[in-house]
Amino acid sequence: MTQPSPASSSSLTVQAAWRELAARFRLAGLPSPEVDARELLGLVTALDTTGLVIRAAQVLSAEQTRRLEALARRREARQPLQHLLGVVEWAGLNLHVSPDALIPRPETEVLLELALDAAKHLVGPRILDVGTGTGALALGLKQARPDAAVTASDVSAPALALATRNAALNGLAVSFVQADLLTGLRGPYDLLVSNPPYLPAADEPGAQPEVRFDPALALYSGPDGLDLARRLVNQASGVLAPGGVMLLELDPRNVGVLAAELMGAGWRVRVHSDLTGRARFLEGRLGV
């Protein structure tokens, strides 16, 4: 008797693979087993959801089965689905993602909207995105405002390489510069946006398993999460144009703390909520 070859053991239909994978992910305790199963099956078959339904009876090839198994194991080890897919859609952009930069979060689309609103009366605004990561904010701004001069900075060279790939992928012209916050940047900028690391360091041990695949550099920032944001706002007055605006994403636990500190330093401040109604975004303007 010969052992079944991998090919003969792979006579799974799309439908059976879908069902088995979702059940397996559910058992493994993944938060969205159906979505994960559908997306990974879509990746190996190059079919979208409609295609998967239409071809439910199609038999997976041995190669597809092998790839699906490898991906399933990585997902069970809690690698983020986005890292397995390699790209995410964010604010209408397709962005490459990797462990080199934070996976863009839905709440940051609200920061993009606030930034576009702040720039709506300006012609050819000069915009800086500090700590751009994948390039999401900078590219979202350039996409919506082709007249803007957008610069994106990051302290991490691998993150900048990823952001540069994303600019090319989306055909958007943004200037990239490696910098530690605003050190070495002169401006002036009409708008400064940033989604800095803002979580208290004590959050790290309790983070979701998937979040461990995001760079810690992009997430945690000292005891109250504000170490980097404080340094950034201290430098910001030196690069903002007269009447310039600063917009930051922060944590609901610390946005009020920094807002109070900025008011004490003479900034005019507004706090905006995210889609779940939690205070999250800080808008600051210098002077009267």
Ligand code: GLN
């Ligand atoms: N919102 C992110 C999270 O909860 C944190 C992003 C950040 O620190 N900039 O994982």
